[in-house]
Amino acid sequence: MKNNGFALRKSGVKEGFYYIDFEGEYQPEKIKKTTGISVEKILQIFSESNGVYSESLDVYYFDSEDAGSEAIKALVKLLKKSEHVRQVELTESEIEYIRRALINEDSNVIFTKGKIRESIFDKLNR
Incomplete structure (x- = not known):
């Protein structure tokens, strides 16, 4: 199971058991550094999920x-409120610019106003 960077993995060491990792990290202290969720909250969720x-x-x-899936669901709820995720509002022209950039990624050619590009960068750099 994969969910917003969290993965439930079958243990190769303890047969019949599972563990949670977040982008390759499975120790609560390291998960905290990557997600911004406090160690205390991670431990509480792990404990509540047996x-x-x-x-x-x-x-x-x-x-x-x-049990592991329930813990991941609880962590994801906190993740969305943490510093790991942010919301940016884009206009239709900005979305179209990004879409064209992705489509023409290898060609290095995008014909559009520089204002739109600057607007996107301003919003992303806030």
């Missing part, structure tokens, strides 16, 4: 896919 800590491997294990 996560069991393995001190020797420094990872939280879940005994079912459902």
Whole structure:
């Protein structure tokens, strides 16, 4: 299962168990650095979803896919409120500019007003 960078993975070390990683990180402290979600909140969610800590491997294990999935759902709700995600409003002409840029990515040719390009950069650099 993959969800906004979170993935539920089957353990290769502990048979029948699953763990959560976020973009390759599975330790709460490292997940915090990447997502902005506090370690305390991550640990609370893991605990509420029946996560069991393995001190020797420094990872939280879940005994079912459902338990791990529930933890991911709770984390994703917080992620959307964290610094990891931001919203930018674009006009139709700005969206069209980006669409053309993606379509013509390898050609280096986009014919449009420089004002639109500047407007997009201004919004993204806020």
